[in-house]
Amino acid sequence: MKIFNVFPETIFSIGPVHITDTVITTWLVMIAIITISYFATRKLSVKPSFFQEIIEAVFEAIEVTIKDILPVEPWLVIPVLGTLWILIGFSNLAGLIPGLKTPTADLNTTFAFALISFSMTHVIGIATQGLKGYLMHYKEPTWLLLPFHLIAEVTRTIALAVRLFGNMLSGDMITIILLGIVGLLVPVPFSLLHIIIALIQAYIFGVLTLVFIAGGIRTKS
Structure with missing residues (x-):
């Protein structure tokens, strides 16, 4: 695993736009997901292969989770949230590849994901209830609490970003420290633990968004 700075490192610039190592890794993750998706859906069959069964199991798990939590048509959410889930999961695991930095160990990336979550909350709410109907949930139990509702919107979005960032950054830093102390004796089992934590953090992010x-x-009346 690459030893990294807490702050992203600029690799090159396009005018005033700085392209960092986090951005490049995120691009690589996106290319990997697109490539896997392309080849995974080329030869779908009613008699699925082992790989197709894995893909179908992942999709079914996403669909069932959304149906269990969301009180409206799940297909309003499945395409975007399912993609976000997969992207965060792959991003969390990217740091296991030598030379790559974990994108979610960069606060800029986790804030971007949190803003998507924030936007989805309001877009889906308005789409299912109308603007007036959605805004009505801010009056419960009384309009006097409106400022606190608005503060909560901001703080929970920040907390969502910081939680994912903190967990992934700390995991990478612990691995680096262990490598320096005990060499190659610990990284393998710790990498397995990192995989579990990475997938759990992606799952938690999606569930909190739901x-x-x-x-x-x-709360619609």
Whole structure:
């Protein structure tokens, strides 16, 4: 695993735009997901191969989770949230590849994901209830709490970004420290633990997004 700075490193610039190591790794992750998706869907069959069964199991898990939490048509959310789930999962695991930095160990990346979550909450709420109907949930239990509702919107978005960032950064830093102390004795089992944590963090991010969306819909009168 690459030893990295807490702050992203600029690799090159296009005018005033700085392209960092985090951005490049994220691009590589996106290319990997697109490539896997392309080859995974080229030869779908009613008699699925082992690889197709894995893909179908992942898709079914995403669909069932969304159906269980969201009180509206799940297909309003599945394409975007499913993609976000997969992108975060792959991003969390990218740091296991030598020479690559974990994109989610960069606060800029996790804030971008959190803003997507924030936007989805309001877009889905308005799409399912209308603007007026969605805004009504801010009056519960009383309009006097409106400022606190607005503060909560901001703080939970920040918390969502910082939680993912903190977990992934700390995991990478612990690995680096262990490599310096005990060499190659620990990294293999710790890498397995890192995979589990990476997938769990991606799952938690998606579930929290669903909870935020559902919270604005269930209070509809």
